[in-house]
Amino acid sequence: MYYPEPLNKLIAALGRLPGIGPKTAQRLAFHILKVPASEARDLATAIQEARQKTIYCSICGNFTDRDPCRLCSDPERDHSCICVVEEARDIIALEKTRQYRGLYHVLQGAISPVDGIGPEQLRIKELLARLQGGKVREVILATNADVEGESTALYLDKLLKTLGVKVTRLAYGLPVGGDLEYADEVTLARAFAGRREIE
Numbered sequence: 001m002y003y004p005e006p007l008n009k010l011i012a013a014l015g016r017l018p019g020i021g022p023k024t025a026q027r028l029a030f031h032i033l034k035v036p037a038s039e040a041r042d043l044a045t046a047i048q049e050a051r052q053k054t055i056y057c058s059i060c061g062n063f064t065d066r067d068p069c070r071l072c073s074d075p076e077r078d079h080s081c082i083c084v085v086e087e088a089r090d091i092i093a094l095e096k097t098r099q100y101r102g103l104y105h106v107l108q109g110a111i112s113p114v115d116g117i118g119p120e121q122l123r124i125k126e127l128l129a130r131l132q133g134g135k136v137r138e139v140i141l142a143t144n145a146d147v148e149g150e151s152t153a154l155y156l157d158k159l160l161k162t163l164g165v166k167v168t169r170l171a172y173g174l175p176v177g178g179d180l181e182y183a184d185e186v187t188l189a190r191a192f193a194g195r196r197e198i199e
Helices: 005-015 022-034 037-053 088-097 124-130 147-161 185-193
Strands: 078-085 102-106 138-141 166-169
Touching (some): 005 022, 088 102, 102 124, 124 147, 138 147, 147 166
């Protein structure tokens, strides 16, 4: 109401992005208006190209610009191990550790009855299809340590164990460098449950 209609539309569009409130949307919109026109065009082009050229890998469900993705087609990776994650962005976090050299499977969500998301809405059928043939020996469940992630992990654990595949779950507990006094009860309880002997 206070701004010209095109600016209002831009603020409204930016405000629909996750984590962007009204004030941040206004700041971003004003920034876009201040930069040279070429920068604004580059941003618009980058958004359009990302939408047009980014697809889901037909094997793992990760974002890619070619099918199959680079991870699935990499012969150096361990094809006998699949790490199951909720979202494609989780792969980046795991890859940054440089500790895992297997394949991935993106569920594209987690079981959440409150949000109307059941196992049928996730890429579980595709995961089961990947396990046919007996080449996969281990499935690592790397879902989030929240109610939805735990529910999803428990569901998959029961389902996959009937197939004779080794199912493991990422360990969780206290973060490195964290103070005990700031840890919540659930984190502390899991840290106790997952304790191990010092080597």
